[in-house]
Amino acid sequence: MTDLTRIFIPQETSACSVGADSIASVITTLATENNEIEIIRNGSWGAFWLEPFIEIESQNKRRGLSYADKDVSQFISIEEFLTDFRDNEPFDIQELDFIKNQNRLVFSRIGYCNPLNLDEYINFKGYKGLERAFEIGQADTINQIKLSGLTGRGGAAFPTSIKLQTVHDQESEVKYIVCNADEGDGGTFADRLIMESDPFSVIEGMTIAAYSTGATKGYIYLRSEYPLAKYFLSQGIKITRSRNLLGKNILGTSFDFDIELRIGAGSYVCGEETAMLESIEGKRGLVRSKPPLPAIEGLFKKPTLINNVITLSTMTTILSDGYEIFSEHGAGKSVGTMPFQLSGNIKQGGLIETPFGITLEELIYDFGNGTLNNKSIQAVQIGGPLGTYLPVNLFNTTLTFEALHELNGSLGHGGVIVFDEKTDMILQARFAMEFCQKESCGKCTPCRIGSEIGMSLIDKLNKSNAEISDRVLLEELCETMEKSSLCAMGSMTPNPVRSIIKHFLK
Amino acid sequence: MNIKKTIEPYIDIQGGLIPALHAIQNDAGYLDIQSIKTIADGFNISTAEVIDVITYYDDFRQAKAGQFIIKVCQAESCQSLGSRSLLNSLKSHFDLEVDTTAKDKSVTLKEVFCLGNCALSPSVSINDSVIGRATTDKVLLHLNDSQDNLDK
DSSP states (O other), rough: OOOOOEEEEEHHHHHHHHHHHHHHHHHHHHHOOOTTTTOOOOOOSBBBBGGGGEEETTTEEEEEEEEETTTTTTSSSSHHHHHHHHHHHHHHOOOOOOHHHHHOSSSTTTTSSOTOOOHHHHHHTTTTTHHHHHHHHHHHHHHHHHTTOOOTTTOOOOHHHHHHHHHHHHHSSEEOOOOOEEOSSSSSHHHHHHHHHHHHHHHHHHHHHHHHOOEEEEEEEEEEEHHHHHHHHHHHHHHHHHSSSSSSSSGGSOOBEEEEEEEOOOGGGGGGGHHHHHHTTTTTTOOSSSSTTTTOOOOGOOOOEEEEHHHHHHHHHHHHOTTTTHTTEETTTEHHHHEEEESSSOOOOOOEEEEEBBBHHIIIIITTTOOOTOOOOOEEEEEGGGGGEEEEGGOOOOOOOHHHHHHTTOOHHHHTEEETTOOOOOHHHHHHHHHHHOOSSSSHHHHHHHHHHHHHHHHHHHTTTOHOOOOOOOOHHHHHHHHSSHHHHHTTTHHHHHHHHHOOOO | OHHHHHHHHHHHSSOOOOHHHHHHHHHHHOOOOHHHHHHHHHTTOHHHHHHHHHHTTTTOSOOOSSEEEEEEEEEEEEHHHHHHHHHHHHHHHHTTOTTTEOTTSSEEEEEEOOOOOOGGSOEEEEEEESSSOOHHHHHHHHHHHHHHHHHH
16 A cells, blocks of 8 residues: 555635635645545644645655745646655644744644544544543532633633533523634634634533533624634534534433524624623624623523633633643743734734743744834734733733733733834824724713714824823723723723823823 | 525524524625515514614625625734725725725725734735735735636
């Protein structure tokens, strides 16, 4: 028998955005009727600047090359393509500093294989977590999460085990698990990457959460801007159903659970948990006042566990590998690893899962290798559109929840966006208000009207006849929005604005 | 297209209105007043209630859109690599403002806040396909290819 050559071409939004699909179609045509070649559409490694990153595995060695800005249409045979590939010094991505220096626990599976190959998932520790949960029972499953120290990765960093326990403790025949896949923050893509490149880990995480709380129905609320994630999740649900990993009597137990995928319709606020519940119920995505907490009275008035995609995936890892693998990492109260997402004006942007405690400097220079256009950096924004902007002299900040809190910011969902020296920072401050004005659900006045007034005040600041009183007024407005808005949209929009005034305005 | 039949599977599921609206818009391209009335009847709610939901969400439209919906990301990561001038360039190329459609219904121009492709900013999407490291030329080339594929 001759050796099989396997060609890996990622099927993932970023890879496809720079031509992975057309390369796949060229290579597939060239390799037709060649039985020694297998083409696999794998997930992405998250080293996005290399995309499309193509790997070839033969004789148990897997080597890859970046095809960014490379054309493959000139090859007339598959042999010619393979020869060219070998001549260009392909390398093992595991040896790349960007990958090697990470500590991938939650993202340990992405990139290796076809994300919808359930057998590969199972070979790679898949469904070990659920089996373990069944073995140790509800209380101990929740305890494992408690011992791990996991907090929600969506942005609010609330202890996951408390939510699980609260939903578990409610007396109700019907309880729900809702997976928040409405990853709307600019500069974030960790949820998307895991849904596209390791969808079963999300499905398994929801199933573990459902088992431990006694829920029988789950919803994934996915933003409509992620059509490829929709494909992977809906296929993943179908496949797990067909293998009795969803549905009645899962894995031969008496536990029933199924998942329905719901698609959003272009509203940022629907990432806020109560607005999301309204949207799943088929209504306008208006924020609800709390209490009642969703864990007590949530979707369709039933106890509801709401967690972000990464949080649920992390539960899968904690259950399969033991809580220690997670809790041994981190710094201070920020326990475990965090998937940072480096983007903007940066050479090497992508997904960086590392323990908390890495400094901004290390993230931007060691992983990111500086700006894409070689200009100096002026600022980074951390934690999405409601996150704070930091100047270069604060790049020694360690990335933990506490450190960012001290700087009046938040780590949010882990997005870090780099801006160069030419960036008009006042324009960025105005944008924060503009974004709030465009995306506000409109239910509370400070957010709906405050953002509008904020825009005009910032416009005035930018003019030569700006007065000190305008700045005082803007600060008062920020305070009003912060203190009296119903949800984070209005209350945190002042964060970017204030940080720009503090650090960048002369 | 049979609206009644399309919405049928959604009437009995909890919170089925939004999935039903998606289904009809996917088939018909937009939600006209006749579909809205049929949906209202099907769900046993008023037309006003259906419109209430439609107008909240950016994705739903009550008029025909262009064959290609071009969304130019204007979120922070893309801003850092020139998405504002990219949008301006596309506006002047198509002679369109944001949220408007060309007279020949070829193109609708929109802005979007994050396509999740931030490490390869700036990003633009054409229907369901995302373009990374987007430039005006790249968008136009992609548009041509999409048109060719449709003509085939």
